[in-house]
Amino acid sequence: xxxxxxxxxxxxxxxxxxxVWVYMYIRRIKFITSSTLRPKELAVPGRLAQISPxxxxxxxxxxxxxxxxxxxxxxxxxxxxITNQVDTVYVNAAxxxxxxxxxxxxxxxxxxxxxxxxxxxxxxxxxxxxxxIRAALIHFSV
Numbered sequence: 556x557x558x559x560x561x562x563x564x565x566x567x568x569x570x571x572x573x574x575v576w577v578y579m580y581i582r583r584i585k586f587i588t589s590s591t592l593r594p595k596e597l598a599v600p601g602r603l604a605q606i607s608p609x610x611x612x613x614x615x616x617x618x619x620x621x622x623x624x625x626x627x628x629x630x631x632x633x634x635x636x637i638t639n640q641v642d643t644v645y646v647n648a649a650x651x652x653x654x655x656x657x658x659x660x661x662x663x664x665x666x667x668x669x670x671x672x673x674x675x676x677x678x679x680x681x682x683x684x685x686x687x688i689r690a691a692l693i694h695f696s697v
Contacts, residue, residue: 561641564649565632568656574623575660579614586611609667617663621656624680628652631686642691648682648689656681 586607587597597603604612632649635641659675662668 556641556643556646558639558641560646561580561632561636564646564653568621568625569654571653571660571685572618572625573659574693575614575618575664578608578664578693579618582614602644604681613667614664617660620676621660621694624683625656627687628683629690631683631690635686635690638694640690644689646684650678652682652686653692 583603585693587603592606602617607615625692628649635645655675659672659679662672
């Protein structure tokens with residue numbers, strides 16, 4: 556396994572963030588242009604979030620989620636690459652993270668079934684914590 560194999564799930568997560576960002580703006584622009592809101596009303600902090608329906612606010616909330624646990628994922632990927640520790644176990648765990656983050660985003664941005672979304676988020680987070688704990692154990696055992 557080459558060390559750079561870890562960058563495929565890394566960039567998949569980056570592109571997931573891009574897709575959610577684009578989707579969020581499509582939903583926001585459609586909402587704003589179809590409403591009678593004036594720009595001054597939208598300038599009030601938090602106002603757009605207050606008046607947006609879930610189809611507009613959920614993609615925004617999901618984008619915020621993509622700057623939480625995934626930040627740890629990015630840092631861990633870079634750590635593993637720099638320390639030359641990338642192996643099949645790490646790459647597979649990284650793909651588990653990506654798959655469950657994609658599914659989480661799809662659910663969050665569309666029909667938003669809370670318990671399903673919770674479990675998808677949980678499995679993604681467990682994959683990252685697995686990577687972190689395994690890397691830490693190896694680091695401290697050296």
